[in-house]
Amino acid sequence: MAATKHAQLIQKDSQDYLTEALFQLLEKKSLEEIKVTELVTRAGVSRMAFYRNYQGLEDIIRQYFAPKLSRMFDNVIFQKSATIKLQDMQTFFDEFAAQLRLSTQRNYEYLIRDLFTENMSHYYENWTGLDPVKQRYWSVFMTNGVYGIWREWMLSGQREPLANLHKLIKTLQDTTELALKQR
Structure with missing residues (x-):
């Protein structure tokens, strides 16, 4: 032993x-x-x-970032209070922004995006009353949109308050979901 x-x-x-x-x-x-x-x-x-x-260098990066991204998403998935969620997200983004900048400069951002997509897909699985085809495409749309918003925000220096960004994403999520349900 x-x-x-x-x-x-x-x-x-x-x-x-x-x-x-x-x-x-x-x-x-x-x-x-x-x-x-x-x-x-x-x-x-x-x-x-x-x-x-x-098996390769990419595995090291995946192993490093996977638990960090999962921990952040767990706060969202398990619906912690908005205050705790925003505090944890702010801490994550403060630490993660420099790493994201490096990933864009050194050509491994795709690994982080893949991990982000896995977590977002898990979050959006069976989340709405949409038919499976709409659900799949809505999940892809939201995943890429949220990643793009967070990426832009971090790379541009996090000038806007995170709470505002969080509200924007929630609005986009709710309105696109509602639009799909109405059709």
Whole structure:
């Protein structure tokens, strides 16, 4: 049992070292310019440690961002109070804005967008009384719209209060849903 716990600690350390090293390299290079050899050298781990944990560099990024995005969406899905939700979202966006800027500069934003889409799709699953085809397209529409709004807001310096943005998204969500139900 102790060996298993020890192996798990070593695996976690390797993952942490690889994640930290990858983000250090991303400060200077785009994702496609980084090679596994360069990453493992920077992280101080073996290639075997890398391939034991990941299939590619994208997996490190997904593993890093997935719980952060899921945690934010959990606040929305589990309908915490508006005050708590907005405070948690503000904290998330304050921390995430710099990472999003880097992702746009270093060509890995698509990974964050994919994770965002997964979370939004989960949120909108069976959310309305729409027929399945309208539901699917409405979910895609809202997912891309919300991502686009948040992206623009973060990249432009978060000038507007988050509460205003939240109200805007809610209005767009409610009016488009209502329009689809009326047709």
